[in-house]
Amino acid sequence: MFETFDFDVIRRSLPYLFFDGMTFTLTLTALAAAGGLVFGTLIALLRLSRLPVLSQVAALYVDLIRSLPLVLVIFWFYFLVPYIGQWLTGASRPVRVGAFTSSLVTFVMFEAAYFSEIMRAGIQSISKGQPAAAQALGLTYSQTMRYVVLPQAFRNMLPVLLTQTIVLFQDTSLVYVLSIPDFLGAASKVAQRDGRLVEMYLFAALVYFTISCIASFGVRRLQARIAVVR
Amino acid sequence: MIQISHVDKWYGSFQALKDCTTLIDKGEVVVVCGPSGSGKSTLIKCVNALEPFQEGEIVVDGIKVNDRKTDLPKLRARIGMVFQHFELFPHLRVVDNLCLAQEKVLRRGHDEAMAKAASLLDRVGLNAHAQKYPAELSGGQQQRVAIARALAMDPIAMLFDEPTSALDPEMISEVLDVMVDLARDGMTMMVVTHEMGFARKVAHRVIFMDQGEIVEDAPKEEFFGKPRSERAQKFLAKILSH
Numbered sequence: 116m117f118e119t120f121d122f123d124v125i126r127r128s129l130p131y132l133f134f135d136g137m138t139f140t141l142t143l144t145a146l147a148a149a150g151g152l153v154f155g156t157l158i159a160l161l162r163l164s165r166l167p168v169l170s171q172v173a174a175l176y177v178d179l180i181r182s183l184p185l186v187l188v189i190f191w192f193y194f195l196v197p198y199i200g201q202w203l204t205g206a207s208r209p210v211r212v213g214a215f216t217s218s219l220v221t222f223v224m225f226e227a228a229y230f231s232e233i234m235r236a237g238i239q240s241i242s243k244g245q246p247a248a249a250q251a252l253g254l255t256y257s258q259t260m261r262y263v264v265l266p267q268a269f270r271n272m273l274p275v276l277l278t279q280t281i282v283l284f285q286d287t288s289l290v291y292v293l294s295i296p297d298f299l300g301a302a303s304k305v306a307q308r309d310g311r312l313v314e315m316y317l318f319a320a321l322v323y324f325t326i327s328c329i330a331s332f333g334v335r336r337l338q339a340r341i342a343v344v345r
Numbered sequence: 346m347i348q349i350s351h352v353d354k355w356y357g358s359f360q361a362l363k364d365c366t367t368l369i370d371k372g373e374v375v376v377v378c379g380p381s382g383s384g385k386s387t388l389i390k391c392v393n394a395l396e397p398f399q400e401g402e403i404v405v406d407g408i409k410v411n412d413r414k415t416d417l418p419k420l421r422a423r424i425g426m427v428f429q430h431f432e433l434f435p436h437l438r439v440v441d442n443l444c445l446a447q448e449k450v451l452r453r454g455h456d457e458a459m460a461k462a463a464s465l466l467d468r469v470g471l472n473a474h475a476q477k478y479p480a481e482l483s484g485g486q487q488q489r490v491a492i493a494r495a496l497a498m499d500p501i502a503m504l505f506d507e508p509t510s511a512l513d514p515e516m517i518s519e520v521l522d523v524m525v526d527l528a529r530d531g532m533t534m535m536v537v538t539h540e541m542g543f544a545r546k547v548a549h550r551v552i553f554m555d556q557g558e559i560v561e562d563a564p565k566e567e568f569f570g571k572p573r574s575e576r577a578q579k580f581l582a583k584i585l586s587h
Contacts, residue, residue, distance in 0.1 A: 242430075244432040247432065248426075249446075251393055251428075252421070252422065252495075253418045253422025258450075266436050270436060
């Protein structure tokens, strides 16, 4: 049944798929995960704040983001950001924002919401005696968080954070709606140019599957090692 | 040194502390005892403002604890505290547990902090364990590290919140030995404990609390000789009968 397929198209497009497509996908994944972790941690701290205003604002943000389809926000944000930029800077025409920047901002916003819930669970898993001991030594609130609570919360939650990053790695393929050549976008371009849809999409699926699988396996091994240390 | 006057504390409608008043002089060792739920831990946590209270005032070395203008981290850095469950930082090595607050709060240089840590670990007999993580130590060793960590800040007074209650019996004496040495060196200490042997040995005064009240506040000889209140007599009879 394979005689009508041309798998050589994969070999011919490999450099483009990996040097352009996969590089973009991995860059976006890494930057979005890093940004999401930083902002997610801040949102988690707000959410756990004793001031009701702060915790409610943070909760509202997380609920809002989690109730919207990601692909819609990517799309919508791409067209909206230039106008927000214009409004913020007072420029006379919409600010030009590249597709990469726009999609990165969207993913950071989304991952911040997801990571914040993970970090919140991590912070709450630390016994109350730890911040009490830190404060008794004279550490301020921010020092207590930075040196005592967050490092432990991060360590406890590392497997969950990495698993979420694997999901993010797959989700970055949604940027294809902006016609950005990420890995899936690049595969899709070749597929349509050469009329080799089945081959290219099969190959793309295989690559996503392989990378995610290996990464999941790595996370499980890490989890086992952390469990031993504790 | 530590002046506690007419302190009231409520958890919602439950009154945890009722009109507590006492004074601890420089160099004095005061043991606080009483049945569980009597408010003794709550009282010493009020001294460094880990627990807020609603009425009354506490003054430590001339600084009012329950004053909005008081720089609490700065005040707490001068009062050492040892917890029932040690509360060492599990992600840091023993020596880094001792250095963290020295460097971040007192702004000591790393070498100075390390030297201080080494001399204190030596004092509690744990120099060999400096590079280990807390989880690799026994409970008694962890509590000695916790005492060394508090001492590294050169505190003017030390608060102990049931320091031996979470320990196996064979480890209690190694911790008490360190505390006895500290008391004999003239450290001002407020100790919540049921270890009456420790109280007999080094305490100057014993405070007995029940239901949030200071029922008895007497010199050691008087307290163990014949407590004035019936509640303290009953309590002593219970814990000394075995």
